[in-house]
Amino acid sequence: MPTASHLNNSLYFDFRAARRVPETHAWPGLHEHPVVDGGGAAAGTGDAVPVVDVRAPDAAARVARAAEQWGAFLVTGHGVPASLLARVEERIARMFALPAAEKMRAVRAPGEACGYGSPPISSSFSKRMWSEGYTFSPVSLRSDLRRLWPKAGDDYRLFCDVMEEFHKEMRQLADKLLELFLRALGLTGEQIAGVQAERKIGETMTATMHLNWYPRCPDPQRALGLIAHTDSGFFTFVLQSLVPGLQLFRRGPDRWVAVPAVPGAFVVNIGDLFHILTNGRFHSVYHRAVVNHDRDRISLGYFLGPPPHVKVAPLTEAVPRGRSPAYRAVTWPEYMAVRKKAFTTGGSALKMVSASAAAAAAEPDAL
Numbered sequence: 001m002p003t004a005s006h007l008n009n010s011l012y013f014d015f016r017a018a019r020r021v022p023e024t025h026a027w028p029g030l031h032e033h034p035v036v037d038g039g040g041a042a043a044g045t046g047d048a049v050p051v052v053d054v055r056a057p058d059a060a061a062r063v064a065r066a067a068e069q070w071g072a073f074l075v076t077g078h079g080v081p082a083s084l085l086a087r088v089e090e091r092i093a094r095m096f097a098l099p100a101a102e103k104m105r106a107v108r109a110p111g112e113a114c115g116y117g118s119p120p121i122s123s124s125f126s127k128r129m130w131s132e133g134y135t136f137s138p139v140s141l142r143s144d145l146r147r148l149w150p151k152a153g154d155d156y157r158l159f160c161d162v163m164e165e166f167h168k169e170m171r172q173l174a175d176k177l178l179e180l181f182l183r184a185l186g187l188t189g190e191q192i193a194g195v196q197a198e199r200k201i202g203e204t205m206t207a208t209m210h211l212n213w214y215p216r217c218p219d220p221q222r223a224l225g226l227i228a229h230t231d232s233g234f235f236t237f238v239l240q241s242l243v244p245g246l247q248l249f250r251r252g253p254d255r256w257v258a259v260p261a262v263p264g265a266f267v268v269n270i271g272d273l274f275h276i277l278t279n280g281r282f283h284s285v286y287h288r289a290v291v292n293h294d295r296d297r298i299s300l301g302y303f304l305g306p307p308p309h310v311k312v313a314p315l316t317e318a319v320p321r322g323r324s325p326a327y328r329a330v331t332w333p334e335y336m337a338v339r340k341k342a343f344t345t346g347g348s349a350l351k352m353v354s355a356s357a358a359a360a361a362a363e364p365d366a367l
Contacts, residue, residue, distance in 0.1 A: 233305025
């Protein structure tokens, strides 16, 4: 049974027609570690994914614990209207339901940041993922999306309107969460103002939106929606439908923790550049997306990071007195180049940009 066809000179896989998982999409080693329930608060387990209500008086302390112990948490009390989130999810579902030929008009070419296709990270792996994606910049979405809807009809206008509204809400929430993160580091109001004046972190943060569709799968034990990875930027908000699929990696013993699908909540993942900014105190988190036999799943990643020309280095306030920073300064493009090398070698990009690695590289070869 054919499930792939060539459209616009690119290979399109028809997930709806698939009756089995072909070898191109079959991943080995998916079950090396057990999967446990991350909604375990009621059961009293230690694997309950932290929940932070940003309105709570102790929100900064909760953020600190979650960032140090997990690298991720669920955020509630954020004020983004539930009706808006429902419209966002509806528009994403309608977009991915478009005919293949229409979606392929916007296919992402090699090296392109925006457009339709497999997750950008997939180019580093030989196996293909059980998902489709669309990436765009919120500030240029109307021009980006004309590739998908060249006639700019009602679907185009409704999609752009709801995504612009969502971006406005999320940008305000990002500023609020950034201040919480800085307070969680122990910075005073005066120090936060100083960091903002010197580094201009909040003022210059850039946003990227990546939409994901994980179709139902005939054999979810063999397929993977998104390979295990850490995000590269500062932090990511994940809006996910009420079909669970996101999993976080935890050590001691090694296991995957299934993030519960909590209505109205966002998942927050800390990225590698924020790990560097906080000198490793708030650590990035390995995560992956699995697929479902009976139901489709939709998610939206709202990624925040620095402008490409800005060097990211540990905050002075995050480095213990008398110690040197654990990481060298690096721009986002520089870090992505290191990360790509790490994918191919199986190494750690964060270790490659550690201060000790930089010092070792600067030493002359031993004779």
